[in-house]
Amino acid sequence: MGAKVAALCAELGPGAMLPGERDLSTRFGVSRATVRKALEELMARRIVERRHGAGTFVRRPAVAQPLMATSFGDDMRRRGLEPSSRLLWSDTVVADTDLAARLEMPGGEPVLRVCRVRLADGEPMTLETLHVPSSRVPGLTGDDLDGPSSYYELLAERFDRRIRSGTQSVAPVVLATRDAELLGVPAGSPALHFVRTSRDHRGEIVERVESYARGDRYLIEMDIIPPGDATAGAAVLSGAVVP
Amino acid sequence: MGAKVAALCAELGPGAMLPGERDLSTRFGVSRATVRKALEELMARRIVERRHGAGTFVRRPAVAQPLMATSFGDDMRRRGLEPSSRLLWSDTVVADTDLAARLEMPGGEPVLRVCRVRLADGEPMTLETLHVPSSRVPGLTGDDLDGPSSYYELLAERFDRRIRSGTQSVAPVVLATRDAELLGVPAGSPALHFVRTSRDHRGEIVERVESYARGDRYLIEMDIIPPGDATAGAAVLSGAVVP
DNA sequence: GAGTGGTCTAGACCACGTT
DNA sequence: ACGTGGTCTAGACCACTCC
Numbered sequence: 073m074g075a076k077v078a079a080l081c082a083e084l085g086p087g088a089m090l091p092g093e094r095d096l097s098t099r100f101g102v103s104r105a106t107v108r109k110a111l112e113e114l115m116a117r118r119i120v121e122r123r124h125g126a127g128t129f130v131r132r133p134a135v136a137q138p139l140m141a142t143s144f145g146d147d148m149r150r151r152g153l154e155p156s157s158r159l160l161w162s163d164t165v166v167a168d169t170d171l172a173a174r175l176e177m178p179g180g181e182p183v184l185r186v187c188r189v190r191l192a193d194g195e196p197m198t199l200e201t202l203h204v205p206s207s208r209v210p211g212l213t214g215d216d217l218d219g220p221s222s223y224y225e226l227l228a229e230r231f232d233r234r235i236r237s238g239t240q241s242v243a244p245v246v247l248a249t250r251d252a253e254l255l256g257v258p259a260g261s262p263a264l265h266f267v268r269t270s271r272d273h274r275g276e277i278v279e280r281v282e283s284y285a286r287g288d289r290y291l292i293e294m295d296i297i298p299p300g301d302a303t304a305g306a307a308v309l310s311g312a313v314v315p
Numbered sequence: 316m317g318a319k320v321a322a323l324c325a326e327l328g329p330g331a332m333l334p335g336e337r338d339l340s341t342r343f344g345v346s347r348a349t350v351r352k353a354l355e356e357l358m359a360r361r362i363v364e365r366r367h368g369a370g371t372f373v374r375r376p377a378v379a380q381p382l383m384a385t386s387f388g389d390d391m392r393r394r395g396l397e398p399s400s401r402l403l404w405s406d407t408v409v410a411d412t413d414l415a416a417r418l419e420m421p422g423g424e425p426v427l428r429v430c431r432v433r434l435a436d437g438e439p440m441t442l443e444t445l446h447v448p449s450s451r452v453p454g455l456t457g458d459d460l461d462g463p464s465s466y467y468e469l470l471a472e473r474f475d476r477r478i479r480s481g482t483q484s485v486a487p488v489v490l491a492t493r494d495a496e497l498l499g500v501p502a503g504s505p506a507l508h509f510v511r512t513s514r515d516h517r518g519e520i521v522e523r524v525e526s527y528a529r530g531d532r533y534l535i536e537m538d539i540i541p542p543g544d545a546t547a548g549a550a551v552l553s554g555a556v557v558p
Numbered sequence: 559g560a561g562t563g564g565t566c567t568a569g570a571c572c573a574c575g576t577t
Numbered sequence: 578a579c580g581t582g583g584t585c586t587a588g589a590c591c592a593c594t595c596c
Contacts, residue, residue: 092581103567105348108582124582125575237364240537244487244505244530262487262505275366287487292535294483335562346586351563367563368593565591572584 074110076100081119081130090120090128144190144198145222153192155220160254162186162214164206174269175205176277182206186214189254190283196255197290198266200283208233208278223279233278238270242292247284255286262287317353319343324362324373333363333371387433387441388465396435398463403497405429405457407449417512418448419520425449429457432497433526439498440533441509443526451476451521466522476521481513485535490527498529505530 077096084090093111097104111128114120122128148155164182165171172179186202202223204212209231217223227233242264249259264285272278320339327333336354340347354371357363365371391398407425408414415422429445445466447455452474460466470476485507492502507528515521 094581103569105568106566109565111582122582123575124573125580127575127581241534242485242537243534244507246489246503246505260489260503262489264487291484291486294485337562346588348587349585352584354563365563366594368561368595370562370594560594560596562594563592565589567589568587570584570586573582575579575581577579 073100073102073106074113077107077110077114078119081114084130086130088130090130092127143222143224144200145224148192148197151192154194156191156194157218157220158189158191159214159218160187160189162217167205171203175203175280177205177207184209184212184214186217188217196286198283198285199251199254200281203280204278208276227272227278233272233274233276235270235278236273236275238268240266240268242266244287245284251284255284257286257288264290264292316343316345316349317356320350320353320357321362324357327373329373331373333373335370386465386467387443388467391435391440394435397437399434399437400461400463401432401434402457402461403430403432405460410448414446418446418523420448420450427452427455427457429460431460439529441526441528442494442497443524446523447521451519470515470521476515476517476519478513478521479516479518481511483509483511485509487530488527494527498527500529500531507533507535 077090077100080090081088090096091099093104093107097107100107111120111122115122119131120128121131145155162185164184167175167177167179167181167183169179171183172181175183177183182205184202184204184206188200188202189196190198190200202217206212209227212226212230216226224235227235245263245265247255247257247259247261247263251263252259252261255261255263264287266281266283266285268279268281268283269277270279270281320333320343323333324331333339334342336347336350340350343350354363354365358365362374363371364374388398406428408428410418410420410422410424410426412422414426415424418426420426425448427445427447427449431443431445432439433441433443445460449455452470455469455473459469467478470478488506488508490498490500490502490504490506494506495502495504498504498506507530509524509526509528511522511524511526512520513522513524
């Protein structure tokens with residue numbers, strides 16, 4: 073449903089006002105509630121803008137495709153770049169109490185660690201270290217994650233684990249010399265430090281990734297809402313790569 | 316409505332499973348759709364977690380109150396800190412083509428600039444530079460923004476302009492010596508560089524703020540969604556201050 | 559199978575912006 | 578006034594999880 077409305081937006085072009093919700097519901101043969109849900113989704117994706125009493129409008133700039141925090145490969149492809157990975161090293165360690173807690177696994181069991189540089193069109197973008205309990209991905213090795221392969225695809229195909237939810241934090245850091253070298257930027261350059269924890273459909277953690285993203289190639293964009301608006305929805309996050 | 320369910324969540328405590336939607340709807344005497352809307356709001360505010368077929372649960376950590384990107388003062392108060400401002404300087408400049416375009420105003424007209432350090436419990440948190448077309452806030456001076464006063468309150472009370480929407484970008488930077496001094500951190504410390512543009516209810520830009528936030532006190536948290544999920548909703552953004 | 563959330567319909571009234 | 582989006586009701590069926 074949302075796709076039909078999105079197509080209509082593309083057809084009308086930026087700045088255009090969409091037909092009213094009642095109109096759309098008869099036009100597409102669905103109820104108004106369904107149309108509203110679709111419009112709310114497009115709103116969240118920053119494709120349309122709604123003004124109470126005025127109407128729904130296709131967003132002016134529509135600059136880069138609004139993006140959600142997803143996988144590296146998807147992000148890059150959406151920007152028309154070719155994603156790839158270069159394996160730096162991988163090993164298996166025994167989880168101490170701390171690591172076990174973070175991965176929600178029994179302590180003392182093995183954990184696969186994989187360190188990769190992620191590239192877009194051959195240029196280093198991020199430096200990632202992945203942690204996953206070995207028992208949840210039996211047989212997986214670092215080599216499986218070299219080249220163009222996607223960890224999320226591997227998870228789905230070989231282990232029938234599909235990413236369902238996750239949480240991520242972002243903080244600014246200054247790159248250490250070694251990390252800066254791997255990313256091809258001067259030592260002391262600014263970067264974003266991401267820590268992502270993802271769960272599969274069963275609720276189990278299937279990855280904890282710490283990554284450093286080049287500050288000159290990453291920025292985060294978000295919508296903001298009026299201060300003091302208690303009933304306000306969430307701010308919307310989208311990422312963009314600086315050209 | 317959402318408040319009632321939020322109160323129930325607080326009562327039940329972290330990790331607890333909420334009653335089903337049908338149960339809640341009879342309990343509160345509203346329709347199930349209304350309950351769902353309230354739950355979606357709590358979901359966006361990261362207060363509850365929902366699992367299809369399983370149930371709705373109060374979020375485990377509920378660490379710091381989840382926050383939306385709002386005004387500095389609101390952010391700090393929500394964290395139990397006392398916000399304040401220290402005026403560094405202010406002046407009025409004539410907008411060149413670039414600045415005029417960014418503020419969506421005619422070129423050649425005056426723009427008020429105000430530079431402030433924002434503090435929480437007396438400790439520097441961010442360094443802000445505000446730009447606003449003078450014609451939209453006639454009579455406003457930098458001194459009006461010294462001390463505990465809120466720009467947003469001034470806008471509403473003196474100029475009848477209420478913030479309605481806005482957009483913000485975030486990038487990592489390394490602090491210059493002077494900026495680091497003002498923020499009370501060592502030179503070369505990491506920071507987040509925010510650029511916020513806010514519009515009032517008439518759609519006019521009433522502020523463009525560039526700010527530097529201490530990297531040791533700010534981090535951004537967001538939910539992530541499955542890769543390749545075209546119909547997925549938006550990632551949720553919340554901010555947190557590192558203790 | 560029983561209970562959960564996810565989706566949908568058809569209709570109503572309210573709040574707001576435009577004219 | 579009129580049309581817009583915002584909210585709500587009452588009921589239905591589907592998809593999923595868990596026992």
